[in-house]
Amino acid sequence: MRSIITTGPNQLGVADVPEPVPGADEALVELKACGVCGSDLNAYRVGKAGQCIGHEFAGVVAKCGHSGRLREGDRVVLNVVGGCGRCEYCLAGQENYCPEIWTHGRHVKPGGYTEKVTYVERNCLIIPPEMSFETAIVTGGCGIGVAWHGIKRLNIQPGEWIPVFGVGPIGLSAVMLLRHLKAQPLALDQSEYRLNLATQCGAADKMSATQEGIEEKIKRLKVRAFILCTGNHQAAERALRMLRLGGTLLILGGLADWKFNSWEMIGVGDKTLMGSWHYHCNEWDKILELTKVDCP
Secondary structure (H helix, E strand, C coil), X not given: CEEEEEEECCEEEEEECCCCCCCCCEEEEEEEEECCCHHHHHHHHHCXXXXXXXXXXXXXXXXXXXXXXXXXXXXXXXXXXXXXXCCHHHHCCCHHHCCCHHXXXXXXXXXXXXXXXXXXXXXXXXXXXXXXXXXXXXXXXXXXXXXXXXXXXXXXXXXXXXXXXXCXXXXXXXXXXXXXXXXXXXXXXXXXXXHHHHHHCCCCEEEECCCCCHHHHHHHHCCCEEEEXXXXXXXXXXXXXXXXXXXXXXXXXXXXXXXXXXXXXXXXXXXXXXEECXXXXXXXXXXXXXXXXXXX
């Protein structure tokens, strides 16, 4: 079969590779669509030779394992955060909590930009027949599910203003979910294109992140919660400054090597940093429900 692989920094090529062979608890999935995550772009720019990247994908089960969870022909999206499968978290469908995920976690082989992959069956999530593969990726990849996993813990109240800093795919998903929860999403970004998309997705207002006076304006709103969907350190510090006393900053993503004065930024004012990474497989039914409501 054919795979798209990295051949060097900012370079891709097509290679013939062997078809992966599924293990006893794995399915062979014929891919129909694959998204592009920001982490894929980073891997593309680094360009480690021979790597098949891509991890947001959906397809059709071509061959089943022995778990009895799937049948040939099932339409699935893959939750690629696979744990050991044995610990209390994995058994509860919370594999992103698995303490051994980096040493004994399950991985997709070979990667998303190819024709077929193998993956553990319990993380192949069935999608309804009316859902397109592209929508499945937005829902079960790094989009609706990822945003919902964090937002559900914020106890959003109708009518309250919630700024979303960075309105890429996850940020736009956050905007749609906030609108569904009857909050007032405020989109912040440097890109006018993304801000316009946020308006289409239900943002009550939008502001350029470079606009003068933005911090004073948001402080006047006395926002209780702020959602960060960018890895920019300066954006994170600005968000903390704009939070009201006792507020919460939800970080939907990562802030690599972020160093800050915890006493000044969160200690004074009793502010809370809330982390969030991907979503639980046991949340899938609820996530699917969200695609049937009044989100744009």
